[in-house]
Amino acid sequence: MIRSLLLALVLLMAAALPAAASGNDEYFPEYSGDQFQAIYDHAVETTLANLDPPGGQVSITGNADVDARIWRIAFDRGYLLRPVANGGLVSVDGVQMQPEAAAAWKQLRAEARAAGYRFIVSSAYRSPNMQRTWFNTKLSGTSDDAINTALTWYSIPGTSKHHSGYALDFRHRNETFGSFRDTPDYAWLAANNFSIPKTYGFIPSYPDDGSAQGPSPEPWEFVWVGVDAIRCGVPMDVSESRFAMAHRSWLADDVVACSGGVTLDELDEMIRTLGPKLGALLRA
Ligand SMILES: [Zn+2]
Numbered sequence: 001m002i003r004s005l006l007l008a009l010v011l012l013m014a015a016a017l018p019a020a021a022s023g024n025d026e027y028f029p030e031y032s033g034d035q036f037q038a039i040y041d042h043a044v045e046t047t048l049a050n051l052d053p054p055g056g057q058v059s060i061t062g063n064a065d066v067d068a069r070i071w072r073i074a075f076d077r078g079y080l081l082r083p084v085a086n087g088g089l090v091s092v093d094g095v096q097m098q099p100e101a102a103a104a105w106k107q108l109r110a111e112a113r114a115a116g117y118r119f120i121v122s123s124a125y126r127s128p129n130m131q132r133t134w135f136n137t138k139l140s141g142t143s144d145d146a147i148n149t150a151l152t153w154y155s156i157p158g159t160s161k162h163h164s165g166y167a168l169d170f171r172h173r174n175e176t177f178g179s180f181r182d183t184p185d186y187a188w189l190a191a192n193n194f195s196i197p198k199t200y201g202f203i204p205s206y207p208d209d210g211s212a213q214g215p216s217p218e219p220w221e222f223v224w225v226g227v228d229a230i231r232c233g234v235p236m237d238v239s240e241s242r243f244a245m246a247h248r249s250w251l252a253d254d255v256v257a258c259s260g261g262v263t264l265d266e267l268d269e270m271i272r273t274l275g276p277k278l279g280a281l282l283r284a
Pocket of ligand 1: 123
């Protein structure tokens, strides 16, 4: 009964939302930062190819006490153990990435160049061992403060989305590290809830309004999840409202094409049957 009521509540809230604006011919819902995170998490669990499941908590500094504090602070910040590419990477612009991400990047790059934007990919696939080396060079001490400062910018081995080969860092030619948000290139990418990257299957990796996502927001990092994943959101699960609200595609005409989605007919039926029950409960 509780599940039914929650379902009805979520459906009614979603049905009350206005249809999402579309910056392109494709229909793409607008998403919040947490919804973008949910879409990526769902894509690595269900559709993205060439991935091994996440590994465990590996050694970082070689000091067990320091490592334990690093892991604790990292998890408190929202870092997660992430899947790792298991082969098949291709080289584009001097970096390794997944084939589908590479094909999409070439298309996005072509549209960017045609519009006068020259940003490049500065980093894509990184192994956990590479990430360990990188993190250790950025760790300036072993205090909790030093650990937290490093984790503001750099993932620890096993938790980077770069391990998947689906995450790309963009960089403006004249940019100093961390200032991509201030470039016209970022403004072009971010316009209309990232409508141009969405067209090619990319979404922001650590958006400005994401909560507890590990590092501070990283406007330069994008992840490829595929166009279908963006159009469909994630399947509704009434036990997890964040995922439920991310799934906006029931309002789209092509909702039937989204596996695990709810058709418009099903939505109508649920509202018709469950809506009055919810109303009765609220009036009681
Ligand atoms: Zn990155």
